[in-house]
Amino acid sequence: MDAAYVFRVEFRLDPEDAAVDPERFETAMELPANEPDTDGWLFFRDRLWRGEIGDGAPFRRLASERLGAEVVAADFRELRTDREYLDALRSAIAADLDRFNAESVDEVVRKYLGSSIHVRAE
Template sequence: MGPESIASLRPTEPDGASARYVFRIEVRLPSAADGLWTDPDRFETTLYRAADPPGTDGWLFFRDMLWRGELADETHFRRLAADELGWPVESASFSELRTDDDYLAALREAIAADLDRFDPDTVDAVLRTYLGSSIRVR
């Protein structure tokens, strides 16, 4: 991750997001007190992260965290998720960017306006490089 990499999973503008990143995670419940336990002690769930508006702080989350539709560094992501959730995260995978037409258009525009920030040389190539085919428009 570059110098602008994020320190947490928290979006800068979580309210009213028209797009969200979707992840599948496996969480492990910590050991309970003597004589108490859970079974199973792990469960799979969906983690959502609001996508920051393109061009604002945090909008480059996809560039910093994803590569070809997968987590670029699962260990780092699991550590960030565990810090935020307060439970150990055993596994994590990126599912999709779930968005609407307006957000996707704004994202494409922000990428085009700052294309030199990315290795690929077209907006479509940037989206493929980081998100793969994992964009779902509602």
């Protein structure tokens, strides 16, 4: 199984002993998706809403820690996944729909990821 959350992030460099131009940069950042039913697998539920980052400030802090630079903007792009991971994710969601306050797996997927799922060949 292989999956990652992909974000577009802008980060800023502000070195004490140097000047940089430009001081802002844009890049893609991938965060590995934890396997369903393991610690951290609910990242999508806790961080995303309808394919957008739900609360930008905490996410920018998380991204800044991961990148080692101040992230000033971020946008969710996609859950990039293989079929095995997506099937396992859908099964884990189905096993506990009440957790998501939803009536179907499709509703949960739309509610949190929107249409931002990219299934890649294995």
